[in-house]
Amino acid sequence: MENLIEDLLKGKKRACARIITMVENEVSGYEEILKQIYQFTGRAYVIGITGPPGAGKSTFTDKVVKLLRKDNKKVGVIAIDPTSPFTKGAILGDRIRMNDLSLDDDVFIRSMGTRGSLGGVSNATQGAIKVLDAYGCDYIFIETVGVGQSEVDIVKTADTTVMIMVPGLGDDIQAIKAGVMEIADVFVVNKADRDGAKRTSIEINMMLDFKKDWKFRPPVNLVISENGEGVETAFKNILDHKNYLYESKEITEKRLDRNKIEIKEIVNRRIQKLVKQVEKKENIDELLSKTITKETDPYTIGEKIFKSVIK
Numbered sequence: 001m002e003n004l005i006e007d008l009l010k011g012k013k014r015a016c017a018r019i020i021t022m023v024e025n026e027v028s029g030y031e032e033i034l035k036q037i038y039q040f041t042g043r044a045y046v047i048g049i050t051g052p053p054g055a056g057k058s059t060f061t062d063k064v065v066k067l068l069r070k071d072n073k074k075v076g077v078i079a080i081d082p083t084s085p086f087t088k089g090a091i092l093g094d095r096i097r098m099n100d101l102s103l104d105d106d107v108f109i110r111s112m113g114t115r116g117s118l119g120g121v122s123n124a125t126q127g128a129i130k131v132l133d134a135y136g137c138d139y140i141f142i143e144t145v146g147v148g149q150s151e152v153d154i155v156k157t158a159d160t161t162v163m164i165m166v167p168g169l170g171d172d173i174q175a176i177k178a179g180v181m182e183i184a185d186v187f188v189v190n191k192a193d194r195d196g197a198k199r200t201s202i203e204i205n206m207m208l209d210f211k212k213d214w215k216f217r218p219p220v221n222l223v224i225s226e227n228g229e230g231v232e233t234a235f236k237n238i239l240d241h242k243n244y245l246y247e248s249k250e251i252t253e254k255r256l257d258r259n260k261i262e263i264k265e266i267v268n269r270r271i272q273k274l275v276k277q278v279e280k281k282e283n284i285d286e287l288l289s290k291t292i293t294k295e296t297d298p299y300t301i302g303e304k305i306f307k308s309v310i311k
């Protein structure tokens with residue numbers, strides 16, 4: 001274990017990969033590792049990339065990572081793959097596009113499924129962010145499809161959140177308006193080579209105009225990720241937001257929030273584990289069937305579980 005941590009801190013990719021796997025699978029001892037590496041974290045800047053399926057999140061991230069590599073920055077990418085209960089597998093297709101980057105020693109790419117372990121995907125992602133941070137990444141990208149609540153929760157913990165949209169979403173913009181307004185720090189209208197990109201950008205700006213007291217008004221960028229047009233400017237906007245966070249000291253608030261969420265999850269996960277053990281021991285399934293015949297009720301069972309847990 002000691003060697004593994006030493007290797008991680010020296011920047012060895014294999015150690016990084018092994019520790020992230022341990023975190024993801026909740027292999028015993030993983031929390032000990034996270035405790036030990038915590039003091040070496042805090043340097044990396046975390047960028048959340050979200051947006052509807054197929055908007056070009058991977059293509060955009062790929063281009064930004066290449067830009068950062070020119071500047072010799074070390075980069076981590078965590079792609080969250082929504083695991084469909086119907087396909088029982090992560091949608092890995094588009095991640096393969098980044099393969100040429102994964103050969104680069106200073107780029108670490110990992111995709112994680114959203115299969116619900118006890119702490120949920122969020123917990124594993126937070127752990128992986130810490131590992132990549134201690135590994136020496138300057139920037140860490142968290143890429144998620146902005147649909148489910150768990151994905152939105154993950155993005156909320158990023159320092160800067162980039163929302164990728166595409167032309168012609170129309171009504172969709174209205175639909176996601178409420179949730180997105182609060183989490184997006186920078187907008188990217190990708191596929192600007194298509195008709196209607198300008199209109200989409202105007203619509204987003206109009207939507208942003210509803211709020212008057214922006215401390216940092218999210219910039220809206222027209223981008224063609226496929227050929228790289230506009231990517232540099234969009235990244236500059238991300239850095240502007242980064243500077244804003246540091247200058248206003250909001251970065252500390254953000255990171256306190258992130259730790260708060262993480263602590264809550266650590267506690268929740270342990271409680272969930274206990275509940276599961278109690279349910280098994282007390283044969284709750286059998287009791288449950290008695291709620292139908294009215295021999296018992298959900299409140300009595302809930303109380304029984306709670307009492308056993310706090311014992």
Ligand SMILES: Nc1nc2c(ncn2[C@@H]2O[C@H](COP(=O)(O)OP(=O)(O)OP(=O)(O)O)[C@@H](O)[C@H]2O)c(=O)[nH]1
Binds near residue numbers: 056193225
């Ligand atoms: N016309 C055009 N197509 C693009 C652009 N950027 C990406 N694409 C294409 O859009 C498709 C989806 O791109 P991805 O980068 O995989 O999108 P994504 O948002 O990561 O997709 P999911 O992870 O499945 O949600 C691919 O076929 C890309 O080649 C662009 O600027 N213009």
